[in-house]
Amino acid sequence: MFQRALICTDFTDGIYRLAQFVPSLAAGGFKSLVFFHSMPVESGPEIPRASPERLEPARQRLQELLREAPDTVEVTIEVQWGRTSDNILRLAKQHQVDVIFLGSPTRTLLEEKLFGSTTAALAEKTGVPLIILRPQLMSTYTTAELELRCAHLFRYLLVPYDGTQGGKKIVQNIRQQVKNNPNSVLERVRLLWVIDDHVRRELLGDHPVQQAQQELDQLQSELAALNLVVNTTVVEGNPLEEIMKTAEIHDIGAIAACSGGAEGIFKWSAPSLTHEILRRSWHPVLFFPS
CATH class of the missing domain: 3.40.50.620 (HUPs)
Known part of the structure; x- marks a missing residue:
């Protein structure tokens, strides 16, 4: 159904594992994939500050996972600091994606209200379809299971x-x-x-x-x-x-x-x-x- 995806991960949701399965995602119809990790701006005693050196380890981690990416798929890595939902909205427009991958745990209404939800914020602000995956499952799928999941999603x-x-x-x-x-x-x-x-x-x-x-x-x-x-x-x-x-x-x-x-x-x-x-x-x- 889709050809251009923005795949968002915080490295605790299991979504980062999709970077290992670009060939399977390509079999599922994708021609362009943007892997994105958002980092919060550090807060100090005076003003919030961004640390450029903190971005490189996350970029390298994603790059290492992309070793099997075929040349037929355009793959981009984006690591930025700031508010996650704002970054996602900006990147979705910049890369003209037609679907956004997100990891969202199962929650009660009270938990969602107390702790907030990136998914909820995006659902209210974007017209781009969202595919919601459960971190508990993404983290426990075997390689063979995840390979099939990516191709048949x-x-x-x-x-x-x-x-x-x-x-x-x-x-x-x-x-x-x-x-x-x-x-x-x-x-x-x-x-x-x-x-x-x-x-x-x-x-x-x-x-x-x-x-x-x-x-x-x-x-x-x-x-x-x-x-x-x-x-x-x-x-x-x-x-x-x-x-x-x-x-x-x-x-x-x-x-x-x-x-x-x-x-x-x-x-x-x-x-x-x-x-x-x-x-x-x-x-x-x-x-x-x-």
Whole structure:
């Protein structure tokens, strides 16, 4: 789906390991990769100061990992000091990337509110899709597992869809990404419509399952025209639980998600399903900001 990536690491998230698998990322469709590490500016008794000599060890560490990078992929190393989210936004624009890799641990709402989140800040400020990976998994994958993960990350997407603007936005973004990239590796999409069993039956209409299936059948035809294999499922239950169960059963590469509206998904007074997926899913999450 994507060709130009900004891969961000703080060297504690396991994301830096991707530098060893540039050939696999190339097999996944990438032609340009920017590996980025952000360092905080030192604070002294007088004014904050940057230490240029501190940047070189991080640059060398990434360079050593890139020994297997093929000539067919443009690879850049960026090590800068300053606020991480600001640096990422600037580099994403400078290198014209079409996806940003981030490591984000699973967190409760309270933890995220207390300690902040680079992912949350970026989701509110950028229009570039984010692929969220769990540091706990990235750090424990074997070399063989990570090699396969890099090559197949964007081959099979799970798309939670319920007929709302958020779901339609995800499908629109996928359609646009595939059309804009003639070498897209996306092969399969699974559309999942979960009818929330906590919603009163009279609010769902007379035949909610049949109506949902009809809409998914239409989307299936539209996406199949892009040479994608499209599967559809309609179930009743808890949306988050059914999404996680489906991702596990069907060997999904990533779960696609999208912000729910102009208010943003990270407002503490308005938690959303997308927010819960980003916060709790162990599967990679491909997030399309508004």
